[in-house]
Amino acid sequence: MEGAIQRQRLENLLRESGLGKALPKPETPRYPAVRTGWRELDERLGGGLPRGAISEITGPDSSGRTGLVFSLLARETGEGAAAAYVDATDALDPRSALEAGVDLARLLWVRCDPREAPRYEKAQRVDQAWQASNLIAAAGGFGLIVVDLGGLAVRRLRQWQRRPWVRLRQAVEHTTTALVVLASDPVAGSAAGAVVGLQRQSVQWRDGLLLDGIRTTGSVLRRKGAAEDAGAAARRAA
Amino acid sequence: MTPLHAALCVPDFRVAALTRGERERQPTAVAEGLPPNQFLCGADEEARAGGVAEGMPLAAAKVRYAYSGPGEELRILLRDEAAEQRAQRALLELAETVTPRFEDSAPGLLTLDFQGLREPHLSAEALARGAAELGLPARVGVARNRFVALCAARTQPGVTHVYPGEEAGFLEVQGLEILPLSEGERRTLERWGVRMVGELARLEERELTERFGVRGAWMARWARGEDSGLLQTWEAPPSLEVFRDLDWELGELEPLAFVLSGLLETLCLRLQSHNLAAARLQTRLKLARGRAFERSLDLPQPLSDPRTLLELIRIDLAAHPPGDAIVGVRVSATPAPRRRLQFSLFAPDLPGPEKLAVTLARLTALTGEGRVGAPAVADVWRPGAAGVAEFAPKVKKDPALPCEPRERLSRGLAFRAFRPPWPARVALRDAKPARLETMDLMGEVTAQAGPWRVSGEWWTAEGFQYEEWDVEVQERLYRACLDRQTGGWCVTGMYD
Numbered sequence: 008m009e010g011a012i013q014r015q016r017l018e019n020l021l022r023e024s025g026l027g028k029a030l031p032k033p034e035t036p037r038y039p040a041v042r043t044g045w046r047e048l049d050e051r052l053g054g055g056l057p058r059g060a061i062s063e064i065t066g067p068d069s070s071g072r073t074g075l076v077f078s079l080l081a082r083e084t085g086e087g088a089a090a091a092y093v094d095a096t097d098a099l100d101p102r103s104a105l106e107a108g109v110d111l112a113r114l115l116w117v118r119c120d121p122r123e124a125p126r127y128e129k130a131q132r133v134d135q136a137w138q139a140s141n142l143i144a145a146a147g148g149f150g151l152i153v154v155d156l157g158g159l160a161v162r163r164l165r166q167w168q169r170r171p172w173v174r175l176r177q178a179v180e181h182t183t184t185a186l187v188v189l190a191s192d193p194v195a196g197s198a199a200g201a202v203v204g205l206q207r208q209s210v211q212w213r214d215g216l217l218l219d220g221i222r223t224t225g226s227v228l229r230r231k232g233a234a235e236d237a238g239a240a241a242r243r244a245a
Numbered sequence: 246m247t248p249l250h251a252a253l254c255v256p257d258f259r260v261a262a263l264t265r266g267e268r269e270r271q272p273t274a275v276a277e278g279l280p281p282n283q284f285l286c287g288a289d290e291e292a293r294a295g296g297v298a299e300g301m302p303l304a305a306a307k308v309r310y311a312y313s314g315p316g317e318e319l320r321i322l323l324r325d326e327a328a329e330q331r332a333q334r335a336l337l338e339l340a341e342t343v344t345p346r347f348e349d350s351a352p353g354l355l356t357l358d359f360q361g362l363r364e365p366h367l368s369a370e371a372l373a374r375g376a377a378e379l380g381l382p383a384r385v386g387v388a389r390n391r392f393v394a395l396c397a398a399r400t401q402p403g404v405t406h407v408y409p410g411e412e413a414g415f416l417e418v419q420g421l422e423i424l425p426l427s428e429g430e431r432r433t434l435e436r437w438g439v440r441m442v443g444e445l446a447r448l449e450e451r452e453l454t455e456r457f458g459v460r461g462a463w464m465a466r467w468a469r470g471e472d473s474g475l476l477q478t479w480e481a482p483p484s485l486e487v488f489r490d491l492d493w494e495l496g497e498l499e500p501l502a503f504v505l506s507g508l509l510e511t512l513c514l515r516l517q518s519h520n521l522a523a524a525r526l527q528t529r530l531k532l533a534r535g536r537a538f539e540r541s542l543d544l545p546q547p548l549s550d551p552r553t554l555l556e557l558i559r560i561d562l563a564a565h566p567p568g569d570a571i572v573g574v575r576v577s578a579t580p581a582p583r584r585r586l587q588f589s590l591f592a593p594d595l596p597g598p599e600k601l602a603v604t605l606a607r608l609t610a611l612t613g614e615g616r617v618g619a620p621a622v623a624d625v626w627r628p629g630a631a632g633v634a635e636f637a638p639k640v641k642k643d644p645a646l647p648c649e650p651r652e653r654l655s656r657g658l659a660f661r662a663f664r665p666p667w668p669a670r671v672a673l674r675d676a677k678p679a680r681l682e683t684m685d686l687m688g689e690v691t692a693q694a695g696p697w698r699v700s701g702e703w704w705t706a707e708g709f710q711y712e713e714w715d716v717e718v719q720e721r722l723y724r725a726c727l728d729r730q731t732g733g734w735c736v737t738g739m740y741d
Binding site for chain 2: 115
């Protein structure tokens with residue numbers, strides 16, 4: 008809303024100054040976005056994570072990133088679409104995904120190979136994850152591709168040049184595929200269409216005996232074609 | 246032109262297939278199954294005369310024959326499906342010498358189209374003679390009506406001709422067992438006092454239809470000797486093996502692709518012309534110095550597109566190179582019916598099967614065998630246990646509404662597994678974890694819940710017993726496990 012008012016003001020200013028022309032119309036998404044199921048966050052994202060673009064879900068460990076990704080996968084596979092999970096650190100727990108409502112038969116799990124020598128392991132895994140993501144994006148027909156880089160150090164990920172992300176974005180552009188990167192910090196740079204940051208607020212223990220849930224706040228750190236998000240949405244994953 | 250059919254029937258086909266070429270006859274029965282659950286699945290006329298019948302337990306059949314048989318010893322043979330297939334194949338080849346149009350009606354039973362043959366009598370005699378020479382003494386029936394010809398072959402010895410206009414008279418004196426009736430239908434008819442086909446033919450078709458439905462109409466037609474359906478002409482199964490011996494040695498895979506491309510074009514053309522697809526591809530390479538190299542590809546879905554198959558073989562051979570120069574190529578396919586796909590107007594698109602097969606093959610080549618597929622929940626609670634199943638999504642008939650509330654989707658804390666688990670050192674206070682140290686992590690435990698005891702596979706050498714704790718260290722939530730067998734600690738994953 009605020010963005011629309013600012014736009015109107017700017018257009019008035021241009022007209023008064025004799026420059027006359029209206030600003031180009033903002034790009035309208037061609038396909039409906041992938042909703043996270045978190046209402047406040049979806050509103051801030053303009054309906055959800057965009058299709059045909061790269062989105063990033065970032066945050067420190069235990070901030071609810073994987074839970075949010077499972078929620079996306081559950082929604083997408085529940086609607087009958089196929090999804091892919093490129094797992095750079097082989098961290099997916101099928102039982103946990105099933106409990107989150109993911110239709111496992113519609114999920115393609117690519118477990119990057121950990122058999123390389125430990126010294127080169129992480130670079131190897133990232134390379135494999137990137138190649139696998141490209142292959143899946145090129146095959147087409149997947150509604151959602153998740154690239155899980157959650158267990159990898161950001162330092163390592165930033166060594167990865169910007170070029171691969173641009174190529175990956177080009178692979179999904181003009182398709183109905185949403186590519187979601189899960190990492191501890193933003194890594195895709197300007198290739199990312201939306202960046203969501205999660206922060207853990209508190210952990211809830213029931214009677215000191217049971218881990219009950221994590222309270223999380225989420226904010227849209229960046230969204231193409233929109234002003235930066237001022238507020239944050241909170242939710243509890245349990 | 247008046248239609249004319251012949252039928253060839255080998256009585257007691259299972260016995261005949263096993264005793265082909267034997268001169269001396271001996272009462273014989275055929276059994277199948279593993280001891281002690283063996284049952285008779287075939288018997289010749291002499292054995293049946295001794296009280297033996299199909300479906301009887303083997304032990305009971307022996308006893309029955311010993312008491313009521315003619316005294317000659319009963320020979321028991323084990324069923325051999327390969328021998329039956331060989332015998333059937335021989336009969337089909339024999340039929341091919343008489344007419345190009347014939348039907349493989351059942352094991353030991355063929356129906357031939359005699360329309361247009363100049364000497365049907367001689368052809369029928371030749372058929373019976375040919376079968377006898379094959380060691381499969383057969384009965385032959387010739388009639389204008391296909392069903393009557395079959396009945397004549399099944400019931401009359403030697404060669405029987407039923408001339409036009411005599412069909413109803415021929416059938417009239419036959420018992421109901423020559424008609425393809427179910428046990429229930431036969432019992433019902435017998436309760437009505439109907440035991441012969443002629444008695445059935447005299448019943449009104451309308452009344453039979455009222456009582457038996459469509460089957461009643463069929464019964465009336467069979468009993469009157471009216472025609473019963475079309476001949477389903479037999480076709481020889483296609484040869485699904487293509488090969489080429491090379492004049493020169495190929496040291497690299499790239500030129501091999503040109504050779505494979507031509508072979509696969511031929512193979513796919515054969516498959517497509519029979520409405521088939523390849524479910525499995527076998528590539529055999531003849532290598533220099535007389536060695537051989539073989540690879541098998543189980544395709545996720547039956548395919549008949551030569552470019553996709555070529556790509557799959559190329560990926561496979563690149564991942565598993567033959568290791569020597571190639572001098573010959575042979576590719577064979579295991580056929581399967583082509584898939585039928587019903588698209589939905591409302592369900593989202595899925596990856597195309599050809600592209601998906603190639604993508605899965607490339608991903609497997611990239612990450613290794615058994616690391617690509619649909620995640621499967623392992624049937625064990627061992628930390629980190631997971632399986633990979635075949636990924637073959639199908640079009641969903643009733644996709645969930647997009648406005649499904651989130652509460653239905655999120656049902657638990659998401660867990661990230663550490664594979665392999667991180668070895669850890671844990672200091673205890675009041676029998677609870679108080680400090681956790683791993684290679685990448687070190688800190689005080691600020692909150693914890695547990696323990697939960699997990700054990701399994703105690704009946705094997707890999708049995709496990711764990712005590713699990715949920716712990717909070719440096720604002721992160723981990724699952725720490727005490728191995729009760731070794732006393733060591735590890736961190737098996739993280740809540741996220």
